[in-house]
Amino acid sequence: MIEQTSRYATPETKYLPHDWQDEVNPDWQTNPSKFIHKTDAGYILKPVEGCDKEDIDFYVRELQYGDVIKFAQYRNYGEFILTIEDNGTLRTNYLLPVEGNLYRVDGDDDRSAGSLDELVSKHDLEPGTHTIDVFWEGPSTSWSFVIEGETAKFVIHWHALYSDGGEGEPWMAYVEGHHDLFALAPTAEKEICDAFGNGSITEILDAAGGAALAHLWLKQTGEFDGQPILDLAEANEDGAFAVTGVRFE
Incomplete structure (x- = not known):
């Protein structure tokens, strides 16, 4: 039996590029965008602190609009x-x-x-x-590098899924992990439309009652043309992973 007393304070989430994880890491940050650095040639992904100068080149990579980077959290x-x-x-x-x-x-x-x-x-x-x-x-989550005006930043990456192994109609849009629904909602519809690259997705969203976000689980059930086929799952199923998304029904 566990007896518990006073409460704890909820800490901030911290992030680090997934590929940088090792026994010794550069410092984690409270926002993935803090790893973006502007240079004369454009933008790069670079440690903020906690890295010896001679090791920095190991981590640095150029960033282009639309690049998707996985971040551990x-x-x-x-x-x-x-x-x-x-x-x-x-x-x-x-x-x-x-x-x-x-x-x-x-x-x-x-x-x-x-x-x-x-x-x-x-x-x-x-x-x-x-x-x-x-x-x-x-779980590590995917973020897209974007430039809006003078601001370069990472935004949570939306995945677009189609039915029939990718050959059918839009079926679902999701981001990896369980996120605050209210935080995602204000920009979800635009980002979902961008993910599908299809203006008609607005009509499908309307038919589904709008961007009705929910916490769900998916798992891979097969593969088609080199791409995974995903289906809804229960939290306790082998291979299930958490997502926040909207289904078009």
Whole structure:
């Protein structure tokens, strides 16, 4: 049994280009656009901090309008105190985040687990107090590089799906991961139309009741002409991944 007391503050999500992940990384940032740097020749993707000068060239790449970059993401909920009673009761000094999926003892990556119960049993934690930190590690998500006026930025990348293995009618549009529906809604219709590159998608959206966004799960069920065929799935199915999207029905 876990007894919990005071609440935690929800931290900001931080991002890092997926291909940069290693045992030692450049510093993560609160917005993917912070990795964009303007040069005399255009724009590049470049670390902000946390990288030795001699290593920067390893990470730098040119950016062209429409480039899609995958970014890893995480939230650090910080440290809390875990007390293990002699009878096995676990007590923490704040409520554990529901989305927490990485727990560590004393910041040690070698003593980590996906849940608090697993951490205690896997590493045979003894009765007493322990310092634990907890993170949420989300799936990597795709972002598109765009230039609007004088502003260069990354925007969440929308995927366009067609029925019949890509040969039929527009079926669904989605972004990877579960996002705040209210944050996506204001620009969703324009971005969905851009993803399909088809003005008539507006009529299909209207028939579907507008850009009615929802949290869904997809999984690959096959392949056609080198492209994956995706279908709706349940959260607990093997291969299922979270998306936020709209279905055209």
